[in-house]
Amino acid sequence: MRPLLKPKHYTSENWFLQEQASIFGRLWMLAAVKPMLAQHRDYRTLTLAGKQVVLQNHDGVIRAFSNVCRHRMARIQNEEFGNRALVCPYHNWAYDECGKLIHTHRDPSVFGFTPGETADIRLPQYAVATIGSLVFVNLSNEPLPIEEQFDNHTRELLERYTGQMDSSFIYTRYEGAFNWKTGMENIKDALHVPCLHKSTFPTYFHVDVMGDETYQGRDSTYLPRDTSLQQATSSGRLLFSQDGDTPTHEWKRLVHRLDCQGNYLTFHLFPNVNLMILDGSSFAIQVYNPLAAGLTEMQMMVALTRPVDDFPYKPVVLWEHLVSDMMVLQQDIDCLEALQIGLASAQDSCFIHGAYETGILDFQAAYLTQMQILEKQQ
Numbered sequence: 001m002r003p004l005l006k007p008k009h010y011t012s013e014n015w016f017l018q019e020q021a022s023i024f025g026r027l028w029m030l031a032a033v034k035p036m037l038a039q040h041r042d043y044r045t046l047t048l049a050g051k052q053v054v055l056q057n058h059d060g061v062i063r064a065f066s067n068v069c070r071h072r073m074a075r076i077q078n079e080e081f082g083n084r085a086l087v088c089p090y091h092n093w094a095y096d097e098c099g100k101l102i103h104t105h106r107d108p109s110v111f112g113f114t115p116g117e118t119a120d121i122r123l124p125q126y127a128v129a130t131i132g133s134l135v136f137v138n139l140s141n142e143p144l145p146i147e148e149q150f151d152n153h154t155r156e157l158l159e160r161y162t163g164q165m166d167s168s169f170i171y172t173r174y175e176g177a178f179n180w181k182t183g184m185e186n187i188k189d190a191l192h193v194p195c196l197h198k199s200t201f202p203t204y205f206h207v208d209v210m211g212d213e214t215y216q217g218r219d220s221t222y223l224p225r226d227t228s229l230q231q232a233t234s235s236g237r238l239l240f241s242q243d244g245d246t247p248t249h250e251w252k253r254l255v256h257r258l259d260c261q262g263n264y265l266t267f268h269l270f271p272n273v274n275l276m277i278l279d280g281s282s283f284a285i286q287v288y289n290p291l292a293a294g295l296t297e298m299q300m301m302v303a304l305t306r307p308v309d310d311f312p313y314k315p316v317v318l319w320e321h322l323v324s325d326m327m328v329l330q331q332d333i334d335c336l337e338a339l340q341i342g343l344a345s346a347q348d349s350c351f352i353h354g355a356y357e358t359g360i361l362d363f364q365a366a367y368l369t370q371m372q373i374l375e376k377q378q
Contacts, residue, residue, distance in 0.1 A: 001215050001222045003351040004364040007343040010179040016293040022371045023271050024049035027229075028129060028136040028146050030273045030287055031055055035133065035167045035303065037062050041083045045075075047291070049139055053126065056086065058097035062130070064137045065099045065123040076123075080173075086123075099123035131155050132162030134275075150269070151230040158267065161258055161277055169303040170318040172326075178336035179343070180272055180296045181367070183288040186332055187266070187274045188234075188359040196335060200327045207238060211355030218352055224365035232270035232366030234359065237263050240279070251317050252281045255305045270366060281305055284325055294340050298333070300325065 009015055032044045032055050043056040045067050054067035054077045067076050069088035076088045076095070086095040096102045101121040104111045127143040129136045136146060147155070176183075186192060190209045193201050201207075215222060225231075240262045258280035265277040274286040287299040302321045304314065353361060 001218070001220050001353040001355065001357070001361065003353055004222070004361055004368060005181070006350060007347050010181060010340070010343045011293055011347070013293050016290065019371060020049045020290070022373065023367070024290065025139050026144070026373075027271060027370070028138045028143070028149050030134055030269065030285075031064065031137040032062075032135040033133045033162070033165065033169070033285070033301065033303070034062075034130070034135060035165060035169050036081065036171075037135065038167055039083060041085060042081075043077050043083065044081055045077050045079070047289070047297075048137060051139060053137060053139075054086075055128070055135065055137065061097070062128055062135055063097065063099070064126040064128050065095075066126075068123075069093050070101065070121050070123065071104070095123055099125050132159040133165040134158060134162055149229055150233055154230075154233055154235070154267070154269075157235070158275075161260070161265075162275075162283065164256060164258060164305045165283055166255070166304045166306050168314055168318065169301055170315075170322050171299070171301045172322065173297055173299045175291065176296050176298055176333045176337060177294055178296055178333070178340040179293060180288040180290040181363075182336050182339055182343075183286075183296060183298070183332075184268065184272060184274070184363060185360045186336060187268060187286075188363060189357065191354075191356060192335075196331055197328055200331060209356055212358045213355070215355045215358070222353070222358065222361045222365075224362055227362075227365045227369040229270070229366070229370065232363065232370070234268045234362070236266045236268075238266075239263060249317075251304075251311060251313070252279070254309060254311050255281050255307050257281055258305060268363075270363075271370075282321060284321070286329070294344070298329070300329065 029048055031046060031048065031053065036042070036044050037055060037057040040057055040059055043054055045052070045054045047053070052067040052075065053064055055062055055064045069076050069090065071088065071091055071093045074088055074090035076086055077084070078089065087093070093101060094103050099122045101118050104113065104118065127138040129146045131150070190207055193207050258277065260277060261280040263279070267275040269275060272288040276284040278284065281304060283303045285301045289297040289299060291297050300322065302318055302325065304317065
């Protein structure tokens with residue numbers, strides 16, 4: 001089938017800047033999970049759409065602010081995770097739970113500001129919304145309701161399932177020289193699993209690859225059924241094989257099992273999140289955070305469901321889960337980095353999509369629709 005995106009959409013820095021405004025500066029972005037921000041003053045920092053952001057727990061309320069001090073533009077919280085007040089280490093400017101400047105120095109005369117002059121100094125604040133254990137941030141001055149981005153069914157499932165996430169988790173991140181969209185397209189490509197991951201993907205998953213009989217021939221044109229924002233998010237399910245080779249783990253008896261045992265559930269949350277639930281007992285979350293047209297920050301987190309009784313070897317279970325996932329992901333990254341080089345050198349060429357790739361084309365159609373919305377508003 002004919003593609004909807006061209007190589008320039010993955011390699012052009014000008015296009016990248018447009019999507020930072022149209023997509024990442026306008027939509028709800030997954031920025032954390034509640035276990036990262038469980039205690040008073042727990043914080044998490046990250047870059048979203050080029051902005052330095054800090055999420056912080058203040059007496060159980062999670063808020064998001066610019067992580068740039070209003071004084072000399074230094075970072076307020078320097079670590080990715082931590083627990084401390086909103087105090088800039090450079091000159092000790094301190095901000096309260098609403099981002100308002102509360103003092104500049106032990107000796108106010110150093111700055112010479114009157115109380116009236118500091119009353120309106122505050123950190124830019126961003127909208128926060130939670131669904132279950134998922135914490136989303138919206139950078140827009142006029143954020144759209146999160147219900148417009150995720151439909152009722154998706155929100156209900158995320159609330160029900162991720163609300164059972166345990167407080168312990170393991171997390172890592174790294175950078176890959178590829179465009180974030182190829183990462184999201186890759187997870188929608190079922191055929192790459194038995195090809196690229198035949199030695200690393202668990203054999204007890206049954207992967208069906210089926211083509212859409214509506215589209216025959218390489219020059220056929222795909223007509224997406226729905227390009228709305230809600231339909232841009234999709235979910236899927238792989239069944240465990242029934243031939244008895246599914247492994248049993250003692251620790252699964254020690255956690256609350258969700259009502260999706262025997263399944264590998266996936267939620268592709270538009271624009272850049274892959275959330276997986278394995279056998280109703282564990283979560284894995286991948287976030288493809290774009291840093292440049294050819295540079296993506298991969299964030300990976302693993303957690304179990306809530307324990308029936310705590311068990312001392314939980315860190316070992318989390319570590320083994322992460323290592324297994326990372327073996328698969330490393331193969332993806334190697335392939336996507338090579339793909340990015342190919343895209344950069346083949347600007348006059350186009351993809352040739354097969355009939356099984358309608359999920360990828362649905363993603364591309366929804367993406368282009370969102371890219372056009374801000375343009376129409378301006």
